[in-house]
Amino acid sequence: MPDLLPWAWALLALAAVTIGISKTALPGGSILAIALFAAVLPARTSTAAMLLLLMVGDVFALIAYRRHAHWPTLVRLAPAVVAGLLAGFAFLALAGDGIVRRAIGVILLLMIAVTLWRRWRQSRTDAATPAHGSILLASTYGTLGGFTTMVANAGGPVMSMYFLATRTQVQVFLGTSAWFFAIINLVKVPFLAGLGLFQPSVLLMDAALVPLVVIGALAGLWLARRMNQRLFDRIVIVLTIIGAVYLLF
Template sequence: MLVDPFFYLCAVPAILIFGMAKGGFGGGIAVVSVPLMSLAVSPMQAAAILLPILLVMDAVALWSFRGKWDKANIKILVPGAIVGIVLGSLGFRYLSEDMIRILIGVIAVVFCLNYWLKKALVDAKGPSVMRGSFWGALAGFTSFGIHAGGPPVNMYLLPQRMEKSLLMGTMAIFFAVVNVIKLVPYSLQGSFDGTNLLTAAVLMPVAPIGVRLGFYLLHKVSEQTIYRVCYFFLFVVGLKLLFDGFVGVLS
């Protein structure tokens, strides 16, 4: 088990933030969690420690949003995500974490700027096999690497302007399936050693607190505000990922 106090200083808020996003508040903010934990450990170790905790968050989120999810979108997104996870497990070793951050950052920032400046995505769009498969695959790929599948899924689901609980419930189902599938390649790569599993167990009680806090805030804030928060955090996180990625590549 890790005993470095600085690690826990980074890990506890990272897990709370991820949990709040799972609970429906903050949208893309969850992608800051692995980078935050990476201040104390390597990104790969941070991702390995976080995955079992995400499964607990998924269980709480599924219970919180039970019965509220869009079946058509799930049927489109999940097959694409499986393809993305397979590609990530095969090719992630050849693509650095910094390049992944740059990729996610570019997509997130461009998406938000398009929404704010051109308003091209204001009109509701329904489920699309072509768009959903692409964003689902990208979400599976980035989720495999640094648990950063939120921005690609947001880019597919947010323009549909679903009711906020339906939106978050759909995301809860999607990521629950994705995280269970990710257990296979993570196990095959030996990511779940004793140190990582014990550390995850110690941090596990923080997970449901974050999810329930996010769920509480979701139902105390207007739907319009939720979407504004989602786009705002998506943009901020995109800038942060771009900065971290370029710093890492150039260093």
């Protein structure tokens, strides 16, 4: 088990709960957990540790939304996502912890910018105007999504942007996202294992945090119909910006 101070365990506990909530109530909300993990652990270790907890959350997302996936969308995205995953793997293999740590900070800030721009665009775009899931669109978002999810588990906002651009209905959005990340996270395991990132201490730490992910996922299912999502989004964005700036400086 990693020798961490109580405040560090508290941050990891908060991150684990956030992972669960993000999987069942707030797609893309795990960027806060990314910042917390990377602030406490070495950058590459944080990516591996988070991956296993995200996979626990994937189970609950699939239970809740598995029937609503649009498989042609997943097939369209697959080639570009694979290319992005390979590029991210090469980056992790060649870069040291310091570079990866700053890269995670930059990625988080970019994801925040993407999220805010997405909402601004949504508010100004005529919802009646259809957008088509072209090959170029799928290639762009798929490659960026694959890279960011491999390096920092931060593909959520990128793929949310894609689903919004293609006017995906809410239930289809949630179901397709659930299957997308469940599959991608499984694919990432051998890559990170090949880099030797799944140390026994990481596995023990994740075992201690798994119950909190489960609690967060169950809380997310309960909160999905009740919480003020706008307020929650703002809190996540502010805390994530603070975490990203901390990682950079």
